[in-house]
Every structure is written in structure tokens, then in C-alpha cells.
Amino acid sequence: MLSLIKQRRSIRIFQDRKVEKTKIDQIVQAALLSPSSKNNNPWKFILVDDKEVLVELSDAKEGGSQFLAKAPLSVVVLADPEQSDVWIEDASIATTMLILAAQDLDLGSCWIQIRERKHSERVSSEEFIKKLLGIPKNLRVLCMVAIGYPGEEKTEKQIKERKLDDIYQNHFGNKMRISNIY
Numbered sequence: 380m381l382s383l384i385k386q387r388r389s390i391r392i393f394q395d396r397k398v399e400k401t402k403i404d405q406i407v408q409a410a411l412l413s414p415s416s417k418n419n420n421p422w423k424f425i426l427v428d429d430k431e432v433l434v435e436l437s438d439a440k441e442g443g444s445q446f447l448a449k450a451p452l453s454v455v456v457l458a459d460p461e462q463s464d465v466w467i468e469d470a471s472i473a474t475t476m477l478i479l480a481a482q483d484l485d486l487g488s489c490w491i492q493i494r495e496r497k498h499s500e501r502v503s504s505e506e507f508i509k510k511l512l513g514i515p516k517n518l519r520v521l522c523m524v525a526i527g528y529p530g531e532e533k534t535e536k537q538i539k540e541r542k543l544d545d546i547y548q549n550h551f552g553n554k555m556r557i558s559n560i561y
């Protein structure tokens with residue numbers, strides 16, 4: 380798990396290769412096995428592999444989503460705020476789980492933020508996606524995750540030396556020395 384975490388990077392270029400159904404199933408299961416507040420499981424997921432829809436979804440934001448047009452798969456992460464007042468945390472953890480599961484299956488992925496983002500001057504990214512995918516009014520869209528076989532190589536994650544200074548022991552300000560195992 381630690382080396383998986385170290386190797387995970389945001390991948391935005393993908394091979395022109397489909398993701399196998401068994402891998403998709405495993406990724407979804409990882410998300411469904413996530414912890415959630417009061418075990419409410421307020422999330423829902425839309426798996427998109429239709430090329431035309433992916434191209435349309437890639438236009439959800441003014442920037443930062445265009446690469447989705449060339450991804451083989453997108454998971455759109457939804458949640459019901461009526462089921463959980465902490466749906467953002469719940470859905471974010473589920474998204475992290477699916478990203479790590481994808482990594483374990485030799486797939487690359489990248490989180491595309493949707494909540495609080497704009498499609499255009501008057502239309503939010505959420506409104507745009509809800510209309511496109513026929514998502515009911517009561518549900519919110521947190522993000523999308525682009526998934527596919529990596530078409531780019533990235534170096535392992537490195538912890539910036541100064542970030543090790545932000546760790547404290549027992550009381551804010553009491554610095555705790557963390558050895559940089561990376």
C-alpha cells in the first residue's frame with residue numbers, strides 16, 4: 380500500500396485501450412467499500428465509456444477537464460446531501476479509494492473537480508453535467524475521475540522537505556520530526 384501511494388500520480392494522457400470490465404468492477408467495489416459517516420453510503424456513480432459522451436463531459440469546465448475527451452473511461456461521482464450532511468467527505472473518500480484501486484490495477488487516473496467549478500459565465504459545471512447525464516435534481520456532483528492505461532510516465536511522489544515541518548506532537552507548534560522515508 381505504501382509503495383502504491385508513492386507511485387500514484389495524476390495521469391492525463393491515456394493509451395487508446397479499453398479498460399476491462401473486471402477491472403471496472405473492482406474499481407467500483409473499492410469505492411463501495413469506503414467508510415462513510417454513520418455508514419450512510421450517500422454516493423452514486425455513473426460509469427461513462429461512450430466516446431461521444433466523454434467528449435461532451437470534457438467540456439464541463441473552462442479548464443482542467445479537456446483531457447477527458449481522450450480517456451477511455453470516466454467515473455462521475457454523485458452524492459445525495461439528504462442522505463448525509465457530510466456527503467462531500469464521504470464521496471471524496473470513495474473517490475480516493477477508487478483512484479488507489481485503479482493504481483493497483485496498473486491504471487492511471489486523474490480527479491477532475493466539478494463541485495464549485497464553472498462551465499461558463501452563467502452555467503456551473505454541476506448544472507452542465509446534470510443536464511447532460513440526466514441526473515436528478517436532489518443529487519450533487521462532486522467530481523469525475525478519468526481512468527485508463529497510462530500514456531505518460533511520471534516520477535514517484537516526493538514529499539517537499541518543508542512539508543515535514545508542518546507536523547506537530549501533542550500541541551500545535553511542538554514540531555515532531557518525521558523521517559522522510561521517500
Ligand SMILES: Cc1cc2nc3c(=O)[nH]c(=O)nc-3n(C[C@H](O)[C@H](O)[C@H](O)COP(=O)(O)O)c2cc1C
Nearest residue numbers: 387388389390391442443444489490491492493536
Ligand atoms: C480535489 C482535487 C481536485 C482536482 N481537480 C483537478 C482538475 O480539475 N483537473 C486536473 O487536471 N487535475 C485535478 N486534480 C489533480 C491535481 O492537480 C493533482 O493531484 C496535483 O497536481 C498533484 O499531482 P499528483 O496527483 O500527480 O500527485 C485535482 C486533485 C484533487 C485532489
